[in-house]
Amino acid sequence: VSVSVTGASMTVSHGGALPEGRVLQQVARLGYGIVRAEAHVSPMSDKAHADHVHNDHEGHDHASHDPDPDHGHSETGQAWWRSRRAVLTLACAAALLAAYGIGHLFPVAERGVFLAALLVGLVPIARRALMAALAGTPFSIEMLMTIAAIGAVMIGATEEAAAVVVLFLIGELLEGVAAGRARASIQGLADLVPKTALVERAGGTSECPAEDLAVGDIILVRPGARIPADGEIIEGASEIDEAPVTGESTPKRKGVADAVFAGTISTDGVLKVRVTAAASDNTIARIVRLVEEAQEAKAPTERFIDRFSRTYTPAVLAVGALVALLPPLLAGGDWNEWIYKGLAILLIGCPCALVISTPAAIAAGLATGARRGLLMKGGAVLEGFRRITAVAFDKTGTLTAGKPAVTDIVAYGRDERTVLALAAALEQGSSHPLAMAILDRAKADKAPVPPALAAKAISGKGVEGSVGGVAVFLGSGQAAGERADMTQAQRLAVDSLARDCLRRESRRHRRLVGLGPVQD
Template sequence: MTGNAEQKNVYRVQGFSCTSCAARFEKNVKNLPGVKDARVNFGASKVTVYGEATIEELEKAGAFENLKITPENERVEARKEPFWKTHGKAVLSAILLLAGYLLGQRFGEEHTLTAIVYAASILIGGYGLFNKGMKNLIRLQFDMNTLMTVAVLGAAAIGEWGEGATVVILFAISEGLERYSMEKARQSIRSLMDIAPKEALIRRGNEELMVHVDDIQVGDMMIVKPGQKLAMDGVVIKGTSTVNQAAVTGESVPVAKTVGDEVFAGTLNEEGLLEVKVTKRVEDTTISKIIHLVEEAQAERAPSQAFVDRFAKYYTPAIMILALGIAVVPPLLLGGNWGEWIYRGLALLVVGCPCALVISTPVSIVTAIGNAARNGVLIKGGIHLEEAGRLSAVAFDKTGTLTKGVPAVTDFIPLGEKDPKELLGIAGVIEKGSQHPLASAIVRKAEKENVDLSLEVEEFQAITGKGVKAKVKGELYYIGSPKLFAELNVSNLSQEMMNKIEEWQKQGKTVMVLGTNKEILALIAVADEVRDSSQDVIQKLHDLGIKKTIMLTGDNRATAEAIGRRLGVAEVKAELLPEDKLDYIKKLRNDYGSVAMVGDGINDAPALAAATVGIAMGGAGTDTALETADIALMADDLGKLSYTIKLSRKTLAIIKQNLSFSLGIKLLALLLIVPGWLTLWLAILADMGATLIVTLNSLRLLRVKG
C-alpha cells in the first residue's frame, strides 16, 4: 500500500449492539471513497481506518445503528442518556401490549380496536427493528433483524397481532441484555484506562506545577506524594517508598522502591515522597501498552469464534429457507391449513434467531481477557487463551524463570602462582564484555572485593555455548565450561580437579574455569537461587493434569539435574544451545500436541515463538517480553501460570457449555414445531432465555481469582 493507504487512524465507536452490526459497519466503512481498508474490533468497540475518512463520513456509515465516532486518544465522558430516551419506546410499546391484551379479554382478539392497539405497540416498539430488517431484506442480507421483521409482519398478516407485539417487546429486551453483557465485559478494560491519573505534579526549574499527562515530556521530574498514584513510567531519582503495583503486575504485596528503581504509571505510592524522572511518553507507558494489547487481543478471533461466525453465515439463510418450506409445503402438497402452517413457519423464524449462539463466544473471551489483565496476566488473543486451556506439556527456561536469574559467586579457588585478586580482576574485566547471565556474577564479585577493573581488554570473542576468550596485558585468557578446557587439552586438568568440579555440580552450582590455552588458573563456582514459588508451581501443574514438565537450560547436566530434582520437574534437558531448545520444543509439539514455553522473553525468543503458547515472565518494563510472547506474566511471579491455565480451561468449558446450550434450545424448540406446540411468544422467550443464560454463564469468568 502507498499514498493514502499508509495513513492509519483508530476511532472509538459508541452504540454497537451486535456482532452482525459491527460486520455491516466494517463493510460500509470499506466502501467509503477515501478508505483502502478498515477493521472493526467489536470487543473493544474500535475501528481502524486505512486511508482517509472524516468522522462525519464514518458516522454516516454507522447511521443504521446511530453510531457515535470519536478519535482513539480523545477522552470521551460516557453520557448517561435519560431512561425515557433509551427505553421510552419499549416501555410505551409494553403498555400498549398490556392494553391490547386487556381489550382482547373484553372484546375478543379479532376486534378492530384490539388489533389497532396491538399494531401501535408493534410499530412503536419495532420501528428500529423494521427499519434495519426491511433494508436487509431488500439487499438479501439475512441477519437477526431480517428474521424478526419477517416473523412480526407475518404474524400481523395472519391476524396474530398479540403474538407479533409480544415478539417485538421480548426481542427488544433480548437486544438490551446482549448490549448490557458486552458492556459489562468491556468494563474490565475500561477500568484499566482509568487507573493512571490524567495529570501530575512536575518540577520545572524552581517551580512546581500540575501538568496534563499529554504535555509531560521524557526527562521531566515528577513529584509523587504518599497516597498518590503515579501518572507516568519513570526511574526513582530521590526518595524511598513502597509502591503497590497490583494495577500493572497483579501483585498484591507492595514493592520497596529506592533510587534507580523503575516505577510504572497507575501504581500507588504508599509511604514516602518520591521524585521520579519520566522515561516514557504517556502513550508508551506500560499501562498504555497493556490496554492497547488487551484491546487488540479482543479483535483476534478465537477458533471457536471463527467457527460460530462461519456457522451463522450459513445457518441464518438455512433457517429462512426451512421456515418458508414449513409455511408453504404442507398446505400446497398435503392440504394443510395455510394459517396454521404459516404460523409454524414464523415460529421457526423466531426460534432460529441466533442471538445466544453469536454472543456465546465473544462475551466469554472478552470477559476472560479483561479478568486476566486485572490479575497481571496479559493474554494477546482469544486463540492463545483457548490454546492455554489445551496444554499437555510445559517447558521452562531455567535462568530467570525457575531461578531468580541473579547468580552469585559461591566459591573461587585460585591455582598456580598468580595473586587471587589479580586473577579475579582478569576474570572480571573479560566478563564485563560478556552478555551471559553468569558473567555479571563474576563482575559483581570483583566489584565487591574492590578489585581494579580498569585493565584493557583486546580481541574479545565469544565461543558459542562454551565461554569467551580475550587478551589482557597481551596474554590470551579463556573463561568457560570445563568442557572447553578439556578440548584445549590443558596440562593441569587433574582427576582431583574433576572430582571437585563434579562435587560442586551435584550441589547445583555452575562451574566456570579461568585459564590460558596451556593451564587452568582458577575454578569459579556460581549458583543461581531457585525461586520460592517454583516447586509449588510445578506441583500445581501436575495436579492440573499437565502430562509433562520439562526444564531446558544451557547449563551443565549435573547442575540442571540437581535443580530439577529439587523442583520436581519431570524431565531435564541440559547443555542446550538456543537452536537445541527450538528443536526440542518442535519435538515436544510432535509428541504432546499443545506445548507452552515459559521464558524471560529476552533469550529463547525462537523457542517461545515455536511453542503452541509462548509465555514470558516479567512483562512489566520488558518490551521484548510483551512483543515476543503470546501471554505475558506482568509480575515476575511464576504462580500466575497455574491461574492462567485454570482461567483458560474455565473459558473453554464455558464456551462449550454456551454453544451446546444455545444449539440444544434451538433443537428442542424445532421439535416442538412438529406437534404445533411452539407459539411465537414461547419461541422468542426461549431465545431470550438462552441469551440471558449464556451471558450470565460467561460473566462467571469474572469470579476466577488470580
C-alpha cells in the same frame, strides 16, 4: 474497518486519500452518532493511513450483527436504563402489557391493540433490517425477526408476534448492559493513572496534566501519591506498592536507577523520576489496549458460529419459504396452514439466540474478571478454563488477603504493651502496610500511642525517632542486630519467627519483636 465495541471506536485503514466527510457520512447513514478522535500515520506503510473515529454504540459484535440506528448510541456516562435501547424495550413491554389488559376488557379490540404493541418494537427492528440489507447483509437477525413477525400477523398470531419482539429486545438490552460493564472495567484500569503530575521545569515545580508528560521530563512524586508515568528514579528511595499493576501485595523497595510504573504508589518516600514513556505508551495504557484487543478477539465458539450462521441462516429462510409455498402451489394445500408451518420452521430454526448469547456471555465473563483483578486475553482463554485440572500460584496475596497483620509480640526487658506502644509511636502517619498493621494492633489492644519526635525512615532498614525522650529504632532483625547486642537465643527467636512467617499463608503475617534498652 475494525470496530472496537469495548473502546466505542472504529478504525478505517486505507491507501491513498479518503475524504473524512465520506466516512462520517456513511457511518451516519447507518444510524450511528460519531465524532473524530485522532489521526496518525500507520507504521505499516507510508501510504496507508489509519483514521481513528469515536463511534457511539452499545456493544454489538459487528461480524455477526449489523449497524443499529436505534440502539447505536451509547450515551456515554448515562445509566443503562436511560439509554435509547432501554427506553424502546420498556415502551414495547409496557405496550404489550397494556394490550393484554385492553384485550381482556374489550375482546373486540384485541387484535388492534396487539398490532399497535407489535409496531412499537417492530418498526425500529425493521428499520435496522433495511439498513443492514442496504449495507450488504440481507440475512441479519433483524431481518429474520421482521419476516417472522409479519408472517405471524398474516396468520393471526399477532399476540405471539408482539411477545417474541419484546423478548428479542430484552436479549439485546442485556447484551448492551454486559458490553457497558466491560467498557466500565477498562475505564477503571485507565483511572489508576493520576490526572495530574508535578513536573520540574525552568528551575521550579509546576502541575500539569499527566497526559502532557514527555519522555525525559523530571517529575516529583510525594509519599502516598500514585506515580503518573513510567520512568526511572533519579533521586530518592521509597517502598513502591505495585499491587495495582502487578498484583504483588508486598511493596518493593526501589531507589536510584530503578524502574517504576505508572499507577503504582510511592508509600513512604519522595522521589524524582525521569519519564521514559509517554502517556499513550505507559504500562497502564498497554494493559488497557491488551484488554480491549482481548475482548474484540473472537473465541473459537464465536468463530464457528459466525461461519455456521452465514450458511445456516439463508438455508433456514429458503426451507421456510419452500415449506410455505410448494404444497399450496403444487398440491393444492391450504395457504394459511402451510404459511404457518413455514413460519414455525423459521422461528424454530433461527439462530438468533445462539448468535446473540455467545458474544454477550464472553464479554460479560471478561468484564467480570477485570472487575475482580483477573485479566484474560480473550474468549479463547475463557473457554480454555474448562480444560484446567491444576492451578499454580506465584504471587503473595493471591491465596491470602495480602494484608500484613501483627500476630505475636515477644518482649525483652519491657512488657508487650510498651513494645507495641513504642512501635506504634514511630509508625504514626505512615501509610506503609507494615506500619498500618502495627497501628491496627495498637488500636485493637487499646495501647497508648505517644508522640514521636524527629522520626525518620532509614532506607532499607527501618525507622527511628525519640519517644518520651528515649531513642527508639524499629526495623528488621538484621538491622536491629547492627545497633543492639542480641543474644544467640534472641537471634534464633527472630529467625524462627521469620521462617514461620514465610511458611504460614505466604507471608501474610508479620511478627513484632521488641528488644530492651540498648546497652553500651
